[in-house]
Amino acid sequence: MTEAGTQDAPPAPDRVRRSGRWVFVTGVGLLVAWVLVPIWLLLANALSAPAEVTAFPRSIIPSFDTASLEFFFGFRGVLDALWNSIQVASVTMIVAIGLGAPAGYALSRFDFPGKEAFRFLVIMTRAFPLPLLALPLAVMFIRTGLDDTILGLALVHATLALPFAVLITFSLFSGIPVELEEAAWTLGCTRLQAVIKVVLPLAAPGIAASAVFAFVISWNEVFAAAVLTIENRTLTAFLLQSLDVSPLHLKFAGGAALVIPALLFIFAVRKYLFAMWGIANR
Amino acid sequence: MAEIRIKGVAKDFGTFTALHDVDLTIADREFMVLLGASGCGKTTLLRIIAGLETATKGEVWIGDRRVDQLPPRERGIAMVFQNYAVFPHLTVFENIAFGLRMKRMPQAEVTRRVTRTAELMHIEQLLKRYSGQLSGGQRQRVAVARALAMEPEVILMDEPLSNLDALLRLEMRAELKGVLAGSNTTTIYVTHDQVEAMSLADRISVMNGGKIVQAAGPVEVYRNPAARFVGSFIGNPPMNFLSASPAGAGQWQVGGQVFAGPEAPAAEFAIRPEDLHPSDTGLPAEVRVVEPLGPHTLVTATVAGQPFRAVIDSTLVPRPGDVLHLAPMADRIRWFNPETQKAL
Incomplete structure (x- = not known):
């Protein structure tokens, strides 16, 4: 004991x-x-000579040989895919902010029946696995002629990015005191003028951040891109398609080309993304 | 001419009624203070006049225009907010010029008006700064200058001084009074600070529970409260109230003394703490706490078991436990109906 x-x-x-x-x-x-x-590992391999990538044992310090990257960007179809990615991501960004920012403003400024339900449903859209939606979408897109187009894919990506755009802009607009708008009304503004002259200038950095985030979501998305495009593949879909047939160093270079811009973008706008989580957790 | 007439204005927030059928007329160029505790509806009434809130029913007239269906920008008003609402992305100059630019005023006139109002508010050296580089007092000056630059018929102020520290508040209070007296505007000023209300107002509307209890000049509100609430809300320390029992026609017994009063079935006796003087025949007050304040001394006591306060000359130094005899000045005694709480 x-x-x-x-x-x-x-x-x-x-x-x-x-x-x-x-x-x-x-x-x-x-x-x-x-x-x-x-x-x-991605960076080290992308910045090594092709022979070094497959060598064993290999150094984890890159040799800063650009041969792999040069080969990758010279690979047939890569530049087209890159351009497609940029186009799709840009359209996604415009659609997501164009629809998301007004929704975020409405959520922050107006009380309406079903407001909480709406906020919940916005997040719920992320609960549906994309593979489940991809087949019916593909069929519908083929019927409407949207298949294999930049716009068609961008619409799918916009639905993925929209919840985040709504929530980020909601938190942004909520952070701008409503008295500033009221002061603008008493000084001669209509509701729209007050938004343009007072709210938007103050929210601009955050809106830009949320736009960048929408861009990155589209940039990184691979499933819908692979299912819905054939000729006009984005970079992710292109890499997925040629994964089996391409040499190892090409995969690393492609991976780096995808990851680095996304990383830099997210790093630049991290402040606003944290703000969004703060609101979403409430 | 900017006489403001409020006719039967009521406001419901869901099941809560913030304003009950308020009627009020504010004369052209009058300085009207809406005074009351928080939640009494004073800010709601101001926001309805501004057009930031819509009344559930009733009419608001400014001059000879009915404005309650108009948006704020068409009402000829300017407003100063409690938290200043200075636009952070614009310089002080552009803040003051904001409303003038919305009116598409020529640049020369904009510059003239901004310079003039900035000088009036002593902020001419701050015109190039942003609101983040200003202190609270300076921001408040910008907010007032921005309202004045509009040269509005009506200026609405929502507790403009409550975010400032005590010393600054005193300074700004005097300055506001001077500046607004020099302008040709009708002013409605919301505050919960009775000293602010007394010092600024031509007339005070004392509000309670969504109703205007009394609207009168500061001295009238102080001396002749229309209701028990006004007496207990205004004055520091507030009015004393003592129960009275009838002692013949128009005679009332209060704390063992008999006073001439109104002919009524029931009445409550009231007297301001400073309207008492020591006298052998006065009300017997058992002293509880003595607070010397310099020029006079505040005595907290009980009369016939009821709380009672007196402000007496500081040469008199009673001690707790003493019994002071305090005689009320006959012409300062007020009577209230204990049922309706109205003055008799």
């Missing part, structure tokens, strides 16, 4: 603190590695 008693005694507080700290550091280290190691 006495022995069991001593074993059950709580460990000294500083020992608890030390092991707690150890768990914390390990956890952070694992999470950081989880994100950074693949990116590092």
Whole structure:
């Protein structure tokens, strides 16, 4: 009994603190590695000569040889796919913000029946797995002639990006005091003029951030792109298609070409994305 | 001419009634203060006049125009908000010029008006700054200048000084009074601060529970409260109220003394704390707390078991437990109906 008693005694507080700290550091280290190691491998391989990529054992320090990247960008179809990606992402961005920002404004400024339900449903759209929707969509697109077009794919991507556009702009507009608009009304503005002269200038950086986010969603999306396009493939769909047949260094270069712009964009607008989560968690 | 007439204005928020059939006329160039505790409907009434809120029923007239169906921009008003509402993306100059530019005024006139109002509010050296570079007091000056530059018929102010610290509030109060007296506008000013109301107003509308209890000049509101609420809300310390029992026709017994009062089935006796002076025949007040304030001393006591406060000369130094005899000045005694709470 006495022995069991001593074993059950709580460990000294500083020992608890030390092991707690150890768990914390390990956890952070694992999470950081989880994100950074693949990116590092991608970069290291993309910036190595083709021969080095397949060599064993290989150095994890890149040799800064651009042969792989040059080969990738010279590969037939890559530049077309890249251009398609940019076009689709741009249209997605315009549609998502064009529809999302007014919806976000309405959510932040007006009380209407079903407002909470609407906010919930906006997020719910993300609950439907895209593969489930892809086949009926493909059939519908073929019937309407939207299949294999930039606009058709951009519409699908816009539906993916729209919930985020609505929620980010909702949080942005909610952060702008309504008194500023009211002051503008008393100073001679209509509702629309007040939005244009007062609200939009203040929300502009955030709206730009939310536009960039919509761009990245489209840029990274592969499933719908692969199903709905044949001739006009985006870069992701193109890479997926040629994954089996292309050499390893080409895959790495393609991966890097996809990931790096997306990473930079997201990094640039991270402040606004955090704001969105803050609102979504409420 | 910008006389404001409010006729039977009511406002419901769902099941809550914020305003009950308010009628009020504010004369041209009058400085009207809406005074009341938070939630009494004063800000709602102001926002209905501004057009930022729509009344459930009733009419609002400014001059000879009915405005309650018009948007704020067509009402000929300017408004100063509690949190200033200075546009952060514009310079002070552009903030003041905002309304003038909406009217497509020529640049020369814009510059003239901005310069003039900025000088009036002593912010001419701040014109190139943004609101983030201004203190609270400076922002408030910009907000007032922006309203004045419109040269409106009516200026509406929603607790404009309540976010400023005490010293600044005093300074701005005097300045506002001077500036607005020099302009030709009708002013409606919302506040919960009775000192602010007394010092600024031509007339005060005391509000309670969505109704205007009394609308009169500051001294009248102070001396002759129309209802018990006004007496207890205005004045620091507030009016004293003591129960009275009938002692013959028009005679009432209060705290062991008999006073001449109204002929009524029931009445409540009221007197302001400073309208008392020590006298052997006065009301017996058992002293509880003594607070010397310099020029005078505040005494908290009980008379016949009811709380009672007196402001007496500071040469008199009572101690807790003493019994002071305080005689009310006969012409300052007021009587209220305990049922309706109205003045008798």
